[in-house]
Amino acid sequence: MKYLDEFRDSELARSLLAEIREMTTRPWALMEVCGGQTHSIIRNGLDQLLPEKIELIHGPGCPVCVTPLALIDQALAIASRENVIFCSFGDMLRVPGSEKDLFRVKSEGGDVRVVYSPLDAVQLARQNPGREVVFFGIGFETTAPANAMAVKLAKQLGLKNFSMLVSHVLVPPAIAAIMTSPGNRVQAFLAAGHVCSVMGYWQYPPVAERYRVPIVITGFEPLDLLDGIRRTVAQLEAGKHFVENAYERAVTEVGNVAAQRVLAEVFEETDRAWRGIGVIPLSGWRLRPEYRAFDAAHRFDVSGIRTEESRDCHAGEVLQGRMKPNECPSFGTKCTPRKPLGATMVSSEGACAAYYNYGRFVALAATR
Numbered sequence: 031m032k033y034l035d036e037f038r039d040s041e042l043a044r045s046l047l048a049e050i051r052e053m054t055t056r057p058w059a060l061m062e063v064c065g066g067q068t069h070s071i072i073r074n075g076l077d078q079l080l081p082e083k084i085e086l087i088h089g090p091g092c093p094v095c096v097t098p099l100a101l102i103d104q105a106l107a108i109a110s111r112e113n114v115i116f117c118s119f120g121d122m123l124r125v126p127g128s129e130k131d132l133f134r135v136k137s138e139g140g141d142v143r144v145v146y147s148p149l150d151a152v153q154l155a156r157q158n159p160g161r162e163v164v165f166f167g168i169g170f171e172t173t174a175p176a177n178a179m180a181v182k183l184a185k186q187l188g189l190k191n192f193s194m195l196v197s198h199v200l201v202p203p204a205i206a207a208i209m210t211s212p213g214n215r216v217q218a219f220l221a222a223g224h225v226c227s228v229m230g231y232w233q234y235p236p237v238a239e240r241y242r243v244p245i246v247i248t249g250f251e252p253l254d255l256l257d258g259i260r261r262t263v264a265q266l267e268a269g270k271h272f273v274e275n276a277y278e279r280a281v282t283e284v285g286n287v288a289a290q291r292v293l294a295e296v297f298e299e300t301d302r303a304w305r306g307i308g309v310i311p312l313s314g315w316r317l318r319p320e321y322r323a324f325d326a327a328h329r330f331d332v333s334g335i336r337t338e339e340s341r342d343c344h345a346g347e348v349l350q351g352r353m354k355p356n357e358c359p360s361f362g363t364k365c366t367p368r369k370p371l372g373a374t375m376v377s378s379e380g381a382c383a384a385y386y387n388y389g390r391f392v393a394l395a396a397t398r
């Protein structure tokens with residue numbers, strides 16, 4: 031119980047853990063979808079505090095980690111062009127492409143800039159009418175509304191020098207893909223609270239029903255996660271499978287309707303390749319034809335780029351919950367945050383980075 035006293039309400043944490051322990055009669059495998067949840071779990075040692083029968087499988091909910099290598103290489107090619115100002119959130123800069131990363135492009139003279147909002151990139155385009163400004167628009171449903179707003183604003187302003195390299199991915203199709211993947215062990219999901227704060231959770235009941243799997247919308251603080259786990263295990267033990275909202279302070283069933291309206295106006299569903307996983311049908315968004323002029327992949331000819339994944343990286347297995355990061359032979363040896371082989375070791379939401387940063391160098395069983 032080494033971490034418990036540091037919790038905001040350690041008594042509540044103890045009582046949630048006692049409840050979970052009392053109700054657990056058999057082994058259960060739960061997947062927390064979001065990389066932010068994975069970091070909170072590992073940072074706070076929640077997996078070490080739970081009964082041994084409960085396994086937490088870390089899901090693919092890290093947008094940086096699932097951005098396909100081909101798209102990273104496209105970004106690198108665009109960022110290397112002379113007249114381009116390439117804008118990105120900071121966590122993409124160290125994600126390795128086939129040969130280099132955005133930091134390397136910057137050190138080679140590329141104009142790569144870290145921004146804190148896609149609207150900063152729109153502003154740069156207004157200030158630099160003679161240059162092409164490209165924003166790297168990746169992420170799940172959470173970051174998509176701001177990206178959609180940026181494209182909409184660029185169109186309203188009549189900007190001809192702003193575009194976005196888009197790779198948005200969606201949670202419900204990923205859950206379906208996990209449930210139908212060969213050898214799947216996941217029996218229940220802790221769904222990502224921030225995604226549902228935007229999208230609501232009206233999309234989830236058909237998924238829970240179809241795959242007979244409990245889905246509990248869960249927050250990110252240790253107590254949120256313990257409550258989500260408690261509710262999930264209660265459903266599993268009772269043989270039930272429904273959608274439950276354990277993050278009521280931020281999530282409603284309908285979600286942020288205004289954001290959903292902008293998303294529907296700017297984006298349309300498309301098949302997306304997930305790094306390490308493969309193509310999942312209708313699992314992403316791309317710009318609608320009316321916004322095609324703002325699509326960087328369309329504006330710059332970056333097709334035909336050949337990619338090569340590191341053979342020593344098992345991020346695909348990590349992202350599908352088939353391997354814990356510290357079971358990868360390269361973990362902490364050939365692959366560290368300073369010299370990463372895969373995006374999961376770089377991203378602030380990557381499972382490999384969580385295991386490395388919080389000292390999980392040995393398997394959980396050895397620490398019990």
Ligand code: SF4
Binds near residue numbers: 371
């Ligand atoms: S530890 Fe490194 S090499 Fe292994 S799966 Fe994670 S990112 Fe890839």
